Amino acid sequence: MDKRGAEHQVTANREKSFMSKVFSWGYERGKVTTNPCKGVKQFTETSRDRYINDAEYKAVLAAADSITAAITEISYCCAARISDVLSITREQIKDEGLYIKQGKTGKAQIKAWTPRLRSAIASAKAAQQTSSFGRVVANEAGQRITYDAFRERWKKAKLAAAKKSPTLNFDFTFHDIKAKAISDWDGDKKKFSGHKSESQVAIYDRKVEIVDSHE
Numbered sequence: 762m763d764k765r766g767a768e769h770q771v772t773a774n775r776e777k778s779f780m781s782k783v784f785s786w787g788y789e790r791g792k793v794t795t796n797p798c799k800g801v802k803q804f805t806e807t808s809r810d811r812y813i814n815d816a817e818y819k820a821v822l823a824a825a826d827s828i829t830a831a832i833t834e835i836s837y838c839c840a841a842r843i844s845d846v847l848s849i850t851r852e853q854i855k856d857e858g859l860y861i862k863q864g865k866t867g868k869a870q871i872k873a874w875t876p877r878l879r880s881a882i883a884s885a886k887a888a889q890q891t892s893s894f895g896r897v898v899a900n901e902a903g904q905r906i907t908y909d910a911f912r913e914r915w916k917k918a919k920l921a922a923a924k925k926s927p928t929l930n931f932d933f934t935f936h937d938i939k940a941k942a943i944s945d946w947d948g949d950k951k952k953f954s955g956h957k958s959e960s961q962v963a964i965y966d967r968k969v970e971i972v973d974s975h976e
Contacts, residue, residue, distance in 0.1 A: 762801060770804035777803060811933050812967040813941045820926045825918035827888040832898060832911065833938060834881035835859075839872040840942035840954050840965075843935050847906050849897040854882070868955040911935075940965040 765773035781798035788796055818837075822830050835846050844864050853860040855871055859878060862869040872878065882897060891903040900906050906914075912935075919931045939954075943965040946953045950962050 774803045820922040824921035829914040831885035836938050837942045838878040851895050944968040
């Protein structure tokens, strides 16, 4: 933790948590006698509060290639993580909407169709120049897009957007799009996001609240 945390405290926390789970698995099966991660403190983490405003979002969308733009729109429409979007197959397209099972929480939802979501799905399909063997989201050759490959596309889109719109701030991550989607949702944010608690929703609801003041 000391060595890793000197440069990457969040990464140190994640790796310590992973190691703790491994030792817990081993302890339950009699392979180890203790879990050395128990009692080791993690670094304090501050929740992100970055909200992507509409101008910033539209600028990146306009600068992105067609596949990156489609992925971005699907993520926003469904408040979905990048891993869940990249794995979408044609079997997930239902009459009622787009079926998404969150890889992190296991929560399954059908995101009801809207013209915007239909357009994003259609764009993702149209951008493929060859058969994707059942994938909705794929690269131009119909092959699965890895996280690293998409990260390069996303980076390129942000750099292009920064050149076209130098007055805007692009210091956000792709995961912040999920926060924007939840923040922008006017209805039941907990139901829309698929989170189990209000505290989880609060992490992603980042719009500054407007409250009344004295007249």
